[in-house]
Amino acid sequence: MDNAGLILALAGAVSAALFAGIGSAYGVGLAGRAGAGAITENPDLFSKVLILQLLPGTQGIYGLLVAFVTLSQIGLLGGGAAELTAGQGLMYLLSCLPIAVVGLISAIYQGQTSVAAIGVVTKKPDQFGKAMLFPAMVETYAILALLNSILAVFSL
Amino acid sequence: MKKDYTYAVARIRGREMSLFGQPVMEQLLSCGTYEEALRFLADKGWGDPEKPLTAENILDAETEKTWNLISEMVKDMSVFDVFRIADDYHNLKAAIKLAYTKKEMDRSRLFVTGGRVEAEAVEKAARERDFTGLPADMAKAGAEALDTLLHTGDGQLCDIILDRASLEETYRAGKAAEDEVLRDYAVLTVAAADIRIATRCGRVGKSLDFTERALADCAELDTEALARAALNGTDAVAEYLEKTAYAPAAEALRQSPAAFEKWCDDLIISHIRPQKYNPFTLGPLAAYILARRNEIKCVRMVLSCRQNSLPEEAIRERLREMYV
Structure with missing residues (x-):
């Protein structure tokens, strides 16, 4: 197949956006349900709960960022697709995997941790800062995966 | 698809904030009179503002509010x-006795809400002696109880048929329940009821046959051994319990029936307490229902002690641990 390299690279870009996006949709949805429950009882919590709900949404953005960079690198955004060997295409695919896989899993766990944090804020609104730290810690690994993918894609 | 309780649990977290803890119970206890205690509860948002301020109205309204929220x-x-079966059988018992005696009585005082079947349907089934519209186990027990009552006129026999059927259905529902809280609750409810029945039978000198008939099957207790122990009194029942998983209950049972009841309720509260930190599953909802029941029971105790001018000490020794 002549364009196997391009297909592999495109598969990498698509995976980054797809899996990280799925994870974020799940995480934000889960935290949103908890947030809705919390504000049903106390509408004053809206802003705090909204921040906690948004935390698992970042993985989707990271995945999209890696997908854009990859598409740009392989020339698909500019209109002129680069000539890639299968080996080069595979390298793009592998470069995209960290944010695809870690993005998916970390967004799900971050959503669950956000739900727990919403429980804390419901009972103790003044502990919002501390409660937010727990889901924020999960973000660390999504950021590490983003750095890994971005550096790898740029260096190819 | 697995059921999702994330929204419901988050709402329950908010509601848990208004549950009575020990400090609020202390405030209620410090109310000098029955009327003062009622006013304190009304100030806390208890009861229905459209109904007169009486203990029954307040407590019924709170039970109804809990089920309305959950539904x-x-x-x-x-x-x-698991929680609703007992109410169904309570209504069935009342309906059968009403059908047998043919007395005209205030329905609101006889029947309770919160069961699986509407009280009117249960009453109609007993009046027409056609139980086919009720859940299968209930229909079978209802027909047997009514038949027994009509043939023997023995209300106690009718009661033990229905009580046993209620406990056994609760036990089966608990075993089939998806959540650990419900499973634990069902087992403890049936085991505690069996211990209570055996102790009472022993105290009033019931025969072995009667006691065995009254005890509900429960894998956690050997009902035959329990019934035999009951023949020799409360100490023998306590001795039997020491050989089971309910060994800690033995001391409470020796102390007094009230101490045993308190032991059972406190055990349930200690079982459900970890649900305060569980953000998913049905467990926190079940725990909230149990916490509300416990709260209502405690308030009922305080009010009835105040109404009967009992000393504060008598209330304190009966007060249960609170969920929050």
């Missing part, structure tokens, strides 16, 4: 059958 959030209420 708002949970579409399939059958997950809580």
Whole structure:
């Protein structure tokens, strides 16, 4: 197949956006349900709960960022697709995997941790800062995966 | 598809904030008179403002509020059958006795809400002696109880048929329940009821046959051994319990029936307490229902002690541990 390299690279870009996006949709949805429950009882919590709900949404953005960079690198955004060997295409695919896989899993766990944090804020609104730290810690690994993918894609 | 309780649990977290803890119970206890205690509860938002301020009205309204809240959030209420079966059998018992005596009585004082079947349907079934519209186990027990009552006129025999059927159905519902809280609750409810029945039978000198008939099957207790122990009194029952998983209950049972009841309720509260930190599953909802029941029971105790001018000490020794 002549364009196997391009297909592999495109598969990498698509995976980054797809899996990280799925994870974020799940995480934000889960935290949103908890947030809705919390504000049903106390509408004053809206802003705090909204921040906690948004935390698992970042993985989707990271995945999209890696997908854009990859598409740009392989020339698909500019209109002129680069000539890639299968080996080069595979390298793009592998470069995209960290944010695809870690993005998916970390967004799900971050959503669950956000739900727990919403429980804390419901009972103790003044502990919002501390409660937010727990889901924020999960973000660390999504950021590490983003750095890994971005550096790898740029260096190819 | 697995049921999702994330929204409901988050709402319950908010509601848990208004549950009575020990400090609020202390405030209630410090109310000098029955009327003062009622006013304190009304100030806390208890009761229905449109109804007169009486203990029964307040406590009934709170029970109703709990079930209304839960039914708002949970579409399939059958997950809580473990809690609702006893109410159904209570209504069935009342309906059968009403049909037998043919007396005209105030329905609101006889029947309770919160069961799986409407009280009117239960009453109609007993009046027409056609139980086919009720859940299968209930229909069978209802027909047997009514038949026994008509043939023997023995209300106690009718009661033990229905009580045993209620406990056994609760036990089966608990075993089939998806959540650990419901499973634990069902087992403890049936085991505690068996211990209570055996102790009472022993105290009033009932025969071995009667006691065995009254005890509900429960894998956690050997009902035959329990019934035999009951023949020799409360100490023998306590001795038997020491050989079972309910060994800690033995001391409470020796102390007094009230101490045993308190032991059972406190055990349930200690079982459900970890649900305060569980953000998913049905467990926190079940725990909230149990916490509300416990709260209502404690308030009922305080009010009835105040109404009967009992000393504060008598109330304190009966007060249960609170969930929050």
